[in-house]
Amino acid sequence: xxxxEQNSGPLSVPEGAIASLNCTYSDRGSQSFFWYRQYSGxxxxxxxxxxxxxxxxxxxxxAQLNKASQYVSLLIRDSQPSxxxxxxxxxxxxxxxxxxxxxxxxxx
Amino acid sequence: GAGVSQSPSNKVxxxxxxxxxxxxxxxxxxxxxxxxxxxxxGLEFLIYFQGNSAPDKSGLPSDRFSAERTGGSVSTLTxxxxxxxxSAVYLCASSPGSGQGLYxxxxxxxxxxxxx
Numbered sequence: 001x002x003x004x005e006q007n008s009g010p011l012s013v014p015e016g017a018i019a020s021l022n023c024t025y026s027d028r029g030s031q032s033f034f035w036y037r038q039y040s041g042x043x044x045x046x047x048x049x050x051x052x053x054x055x056x057x058x059x060x061x062x063a064q065l066n067k068a069s070q071y072v073s074l075l076i077r078d079s080q081p082s083x084x085x086x087x088x089x090x091x092x093x094x095x096x097x098x099x100x101x102x103x104x105x106x107x108x
Numbered sequence: 109g110a111g112v113s114q115s116p117s118n119k120v121x122x123x124x125x126x127x128x129x130x131x132x133x134x135x136x137x138x139x140x141x142x143x144x145x146x147x148x149x150g151l152e153f154l155i156y157f158q159g160n161s162a163p164d165k166s167g168l169p170s171d172r173f174s175a176e177r178t179g180g181s182v183s184t185l186t187x188x189x190x191x192x193x194x195s196a197v198y199l200c201a202s203s204p205g206s207g208q209g210l211y212x213x214x215x216x217x218x219x220x221x222x223x224x
Binding site for chain 2: 034036042043044045046049088090092094095096097098099100101
């Protein structure tokens with residue numbers, strides 16, 4: 001059983017700050033990594049994918065992958081109240097294995 | 109269709125009744141997945157389809173749960189003799205393919221099942 005572990009949170013950050021989310025995974029052979037955002041009462045929405053070691057930036061989001069350490073992270077720069085949600089880390093073989101999620105609250 | 113469509117959006121059923129949940133994936137997506145999410149919990153994998161076959165049914169909680177997919181498109185998840193612990197949001201997702209998973213999934217809006 002592939003395991004994906006995330007900081008349980010909740011994570012509270014002031015508006016404009018950087019939110020840092022961490023995720024570790026157990027399967028060293030994993031190749032594809034995703035971050036999903038889930039608003040309360042809604043379904044998960046894909047916000048980032050990363051496949052190679054290093055950083056990948058998309059707007060205010062940066063995903064970081066270190067396969068040697070089996071670690072993937074998500075940075076949210078200039079956090080906005082609309083970023084308040086649960087963020088799910090997912091690792092894909094032929095199916096996605098999800099972490100339990102980290103709830104982020106951005107205080108105005 | 110433009111997105112993954114699930115129906116019904118909400119279902120309240122009496123304990124012991126059977127229910128059917130439907131998922132219509134994005135047109136052309138060959139892989140289809142069912143997950144469930146209990147209140148405040150993470151996503152629990154149930155079953156995966158590639159085309160009409162189900163290579164991985166390992167997440168189905170009991171033999172009361174079954175699923176099928178026809179025509180490489182619509183999938184139905186059936187829960188027989190529902191129990192209160194079956195209450196959850198059932199999420200369907202689809203993707204263009206599987207293998208080493210180059211693609212993320214697109215989720216439907218889910219079916220909220222309440223067993224009373």
